[in-house]
Amino acid sequence: MVNLKINNTPVQVEEGTTILDAAKQLNFRIPTLCNHPDLSVAGNCRVCVVEVKGARLLAASCATPVSEGMEVNTNSEKVRIARKHVLELLLSEHNADCTKCFKNGHCELQQLASEYRYGDHIFIDLVKTGDKVLDISSPSITKDASKCIRCQRCVRTCTELQAVSALAVVHKGDHQTISTFLGKPLNDVVCTNCGQCINRCPTGALYERNYIEDVWHAIYDPNKFVVVETAPATRVALGEDLGIETGQRVTGKMVSALRKMGFNKVLDTDFTADLTILEEGTELLTRLKKALVDKDETVKLPMMTSCSPGWVKFQEHMFPELLDNLSSCKSPQQMFGALAKTYYADKINIKAENMVVVSIMPCTAKKFECNRSEMRDSGFKDVDYVLTTRELAMMIKQAGIEFDKLEDESYDSILGESTGAAVIFGTTGGVMEAALRTAYEIITGVEVPFTNLNIKPVRGMEGVKEASIKIKNTKPEWSFLEGVELNVAVAHGLANAKQLMEAVNSGKTNYHFIEVMGCPGGCIGGGGQPIPTSAEIRKRRAEAIYAEDMGKAVRKSHENPEVAEVYKEYLTHPLGHKSHELLHTHYKARKRY
Amino acid sequence: MTNTEVLIKELVEKHGRTRNALMPVLQGVVACEKFLSEAAMIAVARELDLSAADVYGTASFYTFLDTKPRGKNIVRVCKTISCHMQGKEEIIKAIENHLKVKVGETSHDNKFTLLTANCLGWCHKGPVMLINDEVFPSITPEKAIAIIEEFSKKSN
Numbered sequence: 182m183v184n185l186k187i188n189n190t191p192v193q194v195e196e197g198t199t200i201l202d203a204a205k206q207l208n209f210r211i212p213t214l215c216n217h218p219d220l221s222v223a224g225n226c227r228v229c230v231v232e233v234k235g236a237r238l239l240a241a242s243c244a245t246p247v248s249e250g251m252e253v254n255t256n257s258e259k260v261r262i263a264r265k266h267v268l269e270l271l272l273s274e275h276n277a278d279c280t281k282c283f284k285n286g287h288c289e290l291q292q293l294a295s296e297y298r299y300g301d302h303i304f305i306d307l308v309k310t311g312d313k314v315l316d317i318s319s320p321s322i323t324k325d326a327s328k329c330i331r332c333q334r335c336v337r338t339c340t341e342l343q344a345v346s347a348l349a350v351v352h353k354g355d356h357q358t359i360s361t362f363l364g365k366p367l368n369d370v371v372c373t374n375c376g377q378c379i380n381r382c383p384t385g386a387l388y389e390r391n392y393i394e395d396v397w398h399a400i401y402d403p404n405k406f407v408v409v410e411t412a413p414a415t416r417v418a419l420g421e422d423l424g425i426e427t428g429q430r431v432t433g434k435m436v437s438a439l440r441k442m443g444f445n446k447v448l449d450t451d452f453t454a455d456l457t458i459l460e461e462g463t464e465l466l467t468r469l470k471k472a473l474v475d476k477d478e479t480v481k482l483p484m485m486t487s488c489s490p491g492w493v494k495f496q497e498h499m500f501p502e503l504l505d506n507l508s509s510c511k512s513p514q515q516m517f518g519a520l521a522k523t524y525y526a527d528k529i530n531i532k533a534e535n536m537v538v539v540s541i542m543p544c545t546a547k548k549f550e551c552n553r554s555e556m557r558d559s560g561f562k563d564v565d566y567v568l569t570t571r572e573l574a575m576m577i578k579q580a581g582i583e584f585d586k587l588e589d590e591s592y593d594s595i596l597g598e599s600t601g602a603a604v605i606f607g608t609t610g611g612v613m614e615a616a617l618r619t620a621y622e623i624i625t626g627v628e629v630p631f632t633n634l635n636i637k638p639v640r641g642m643e644g645v646k647e648a649s650i651k652i653k654n655t656k657p658e659w660s661f662l663e664g665v666e667l668n669v670a671v672a673h674g675l676a677n678a679k680q681l682m683e684a685v686n687s688g689k690t691n692y693h694f695i696e697v698m699g700c701p702g703g704c705i706g707g708g709g710q711p712i713p714t715s716a717e718i719r720k721r722r723a724e725a726i727y728a729e730d731m732g733k734a735v736r737k738s739h740e741n742p743e744v745a746e747v748y749k750e751y752l753t754h755p756l757g758h759k760s761h762e763l764l765h766t767h768y769k770a771r772k773r774y
Numbered sequence: 775m776t777n778t779e780v781l782i783k784e785l786v787e788k789h790g791r792t793r794n795a796l797m798p799v800l801q802g803v804v805a806c807e808k809f810l811s812e813a814a815m816i817a818v819a820r821e822l823d824l825s826a827a828d829v830y831g832t833a834s835f836y837t838f839l840d841t842k843p844r845g846k847n848i849v850r851v852c853k854t855i856s857c858h859m860q861g862k863e864e865i866i867k868a869i870e871n872h873l874k875v876k877v878g879e880t881s882h883d884n885k886f887t888l889l890t891a892n893c894l895g896w897c898h899k900g901p902v903m904l905i906n907d908e909v910f911p912s913i914t915p916e917k918a919i920a921i922i923e924e925f926s927k928k929s930n
Contacts, residue, residue: 346825351834362826363812363841371825774816774826 185251200231200242200253209255212264212293214271214383215332216243218715219701220341226332227267228293232257239263268297273304275384276327283323284385287571287712290330291384307355318366320390320552321374321545329359329386335378342701344676345495347372359386362774371498371773373675375491375699376545376569376708389545389709392566393576399537399565400443407537408525409444410517410596411435413451413607414543414704415570417725421711421718422574423584428721430729433589438577439541440590446529449592450540451599453513453520454606454615456747457488458738460764461510461612462620463755465694466659474661481505483670483685483692486612488512490550491699491708493768495675500682501770506695509765513606514540514547515556517596518563519763524751525596533559539566541573543607543707546699555766569709598743601634601729601736608723609673609703610639610646613696617650617669619739624652624659634736640727642702642720644677645670647692669694674701778814781806786821796822796832800839808848808887809840837891845880845887846929849922850904853890856897865901866890868915872922885929886922 182193187204194203199222204211215226224244231242234252239260242253254260272294279285309327316324333350336359340346347370351360361370379387399405416432425431439447465484471477487493487508496503511519517540522533540547544567550556551564568576577584592598602618605611614636621629629636629650638648650667652659670692672681678697684690700706702719705726730736738744752759775783785802789795799822803814810818810833819826833839840848851857851866866877869888873881880887896902899911903918910921 340825340828346828349825349827349831351827351831353835360827360830362815362830370827774819 183247183249183251185247185249185253187253188255194247196246198247200233200240200245200247200251201229203247204231204242204253204255211242211255212296213243214289214293214330215334217334217337217381219381220334220337223333223337226271226330228264228271230260230263230267231255232260265297265299268293269299269302269304271330272299273302274307274309275330276308276325282328282385283388283391284328284382288385289383309358313364316367317390318368319372319374319549320368321548322367322372322376322379323388323390324367325386325388326358328384330384331357331359332383333359334381334383335359335387338377338381342377342674342676343373343375343495343699344679345371345373345375345499348378365774371771373491373494373498373699374546374549374708375675377700379545379708380706380710380712380714389569389572390548391572392548392568393572393579396539396566396568396576399539404535405537406445406531406535407443407539408446408448408521409439409539409541410448410450410453410514410521410564411439411541412514412543412547412704413454413604413611413726414707414710414722415541415573417607417705417722417729418543418710419570419574420584422571423577425585427718428725430725431584432729433591434584434587435541435573436592437587437590438580438582438584441582441587442576442580444539446593447590448517448521448596449599449603450513450517450542451603451606452596452741452743453516454488454603455600455738455741455744456516456520456764457510457513457606457612458602458615458619459744459748459755460516460760461486461508462616462623462738464508464510465616466620466623467756469693470661473665483690483695484508485694486696486698487766487768488606488612489546489697489699489704490544491546492675492678492697494546494549494771495678495699496682497768497771498773499679500686503682503685504768504770506685507768509767511556511764511766512547512550513603514542514567515550515563515766516764518551518556519558520596520747522559522561522563523763524747528595533561536561537565538563539568540564541570542567543570543704543710544700545569545708547709558763570707571709571711574711595743595746598741599733600738600741601731601733602738603741604729604733605726607704608640608726609642609698610636610671610696611703611726612698613639613648613669613671613694615738616694616696617667618737621650621652622737622739624655624662626656627654628737633731635727639669639671639696642673642716642723644674645672645681647671667694668692669696671696673698673703673706675699776813778803778807778811779817782814782817782821791822793822793824796824796829800829800833804839808844808846809842811843815841843880845884847885847905847925848887848889850889850891850894852892852894852896852900852902852904854893854897856893857900857902860900862901864915865903865913865918869918869922872919885926 224241230239232254420431471480548567602615705722706719
């Protein structure tokens with residue numbers, strides 16, 4: 182342990198603790214911008230400087246470990262003047278058009294500026310201008326270099342968490358910028374649209390392409406029938422942007438708010454998550470049968486999940502040789518859109534061309550996904566607009582709805598019923614757990630051998646998780662699986678996914694099924710979720726997901742009565758003709774730069 | 775495989791596939807091709823399992839790792855203060871007139887690209903000119919053109 186004094190208050194902390202963290206223990210807040218709990222230390226923004234007695238220069242508290250007998254002042258005159266200058270220098274290259282900015286009210290730089298109340302700018306204006314400043318090429322992410330303070334959180338996110346490095350620091354000195362390869366448009370490079378950079382950008386330099394006005398426009402149009410679907414992870418995070426504590430479930434309030442906003446039907450992506458399990462589970466069993474019984478060597482194993490569009494695009498860029506391993510299932514969002522504009526539109530007597538499908542997602546990559554040319558199997562754009570959890574929160578505020586006072590309401594039917602297995606799609610390991618609950622029971626006729634159906638080995642925040650389940654006492658038609666050890670792996674965050682894919686490519690693994698979610702923690706940590714994010718926040722959202730699962734009457738996808746009804750009335754059976762037409766897709770190799 | 779890809783494979787064989795190899799590999803490409811093309815940066819990224827943006831980030835940091843097409847010979851005139859005070863502007867004008875290019879451009883015959891450079895460490899003998907890796911101190915406009923003419927003949 183190390184003893185030191187911060188602002189004359191003695192404190193004892195573990196060796197290696199930074200001054201910043203030591204100060205936190207004493208409830209002294211030191212402002213930061215480039216520092217982020219999920220990322221490596223950069224120490225480049227300098228707003229966290231403090232005075233250390235005996236040191237010639239001020240120290241960046243985020244990058245300086247404590248030492249025995251250290252005396253730190255976090256608010257001396259020297260510190261205040263330096264911090265003021267640092268902030269003003271940052272602001273001198275920041276386009277502070279705050280009232281027009283999408284991050285208005287959610288900007289860390291704006292927050293600091295409002296705390297420090299500096300008057301006139303004393304430094305010359307260095308805000309970037311010109312036609313290359315704003316990149317709106319991507320349907321998911323907008324990049325505005327005029328807001329960038331070059332803290333490099335986005336670069337570290339893209340490299341350390343996602344192993345994509347679509348963004349890098351280029352050029353030097355006053356020419357230094359955060360750029361893609363050769364400054365190409367974001368939509369043309371290796372970017373997976375995961376939006377993790379947005380979650381960590383302290384300013385409005387990176388934000389989601391927003392479709393708020395388009396959705397209001399559709400709602401107000403009397404000729405449009407607007408259907409909304411909500412992803413699993415939105416219900417455990419939306420409250421954070423609406424004054425409710427982290428980790429609180431707001432499913433019923435969210436449904437109520439959507440109805441009050443004027444959506445014609447409030448339905449659930451969880452419904453198609455259950456449907457995904459039936460399609461994907463059947464696909465897995467079919468692949469296993471072909472591989473083990475028919476000895477068909479063209480069948481690709483391990484099969485990999487395909488519900489995370491960031492992960493799918495990652496594979497298309499980085500591991501095109503493994504594209505046939507991806508399940509052909511569309512994501513639940515897209516299955517929903519395809520069914521809504523066919524089966525559902527017919528059922529409720531609405532013309533598909535008059536239907537607008539809006540999806541509420543914890544995700545920015547979903548915006549790209551709904552714009553993929555393959556996603557028009559209904560004959561129309563299956564999903565018209567994707568809103569992030571954050572955008573929905575903004576719309577709820579715009580509508581003047583007092584969210585915390587809303588009564589809980591239930592989803593409309595049909596395409597609104599879901600099981601606990603669908604809810605857990607929202608967190609890492611959830612798709613795997615849902616699939617195992619169903620697949621095991623299809624094969625053996627009995628429930629998975631885990632207490633309360635909780636398959637603990639695939640849960641938690643470890644980067645790559647593995648599990649094996651021995652299949653025993655199979656039904657006669659699945660006898661080829663008798664005694665088979667089903668090996669599965671789960672990864673979240675693309676850096677972990679990359680590591681797992683390299684292992685698969687090495688040929689040293691024997692997995693049958695792999696789940697990958699593109700974002701750290703899975704969708705609960707998605708790029709469209711409320712900001713900020715941290716390991717603690719993601720943990721609490723995941724706990725809420727599992728609580729929601731436990732609270733569901735039905736917790737296995739194949740027991741969802743509405744799913745059974747849709748198969749009976751329309752789809753006939755998993756992997757059937759209609760399913761192939763509407764619920765499955767294909768992938769394409771993309772350039773890696 | 776293109777010539778560039780073959781070259782990069784050879785460089786990677788020599789320098790290895792770790793990130794440490796990035797600089798020598800890029801320098802090797804520039805030594806042969808005078809600049810790093812888009813295709814070259816992509817190929818280097820693939821060989822070293824880096825992102826292309828990362829490679830571009832490194833290349834763009836270093837003035838001598840050009841990412842724009844360059845002529846067979848690269849003429850650099852020091853632009854910093856000592857050489858400025860000793861008349862680098864006259865040198866640049868003379869070369870511009872002689873080669874019919876502006877700073878940053880490449881002559882029509884592709885023999886020369888004219889650039890400026892930051893301090894080359896020859897402040898006591900300015901103005902100084904660098905052609906490829908060769909230093910020419912204490913130059914005058916006339917000397918500069920004579921030297922360039924010699925290089926021109928050699929490049930035929």
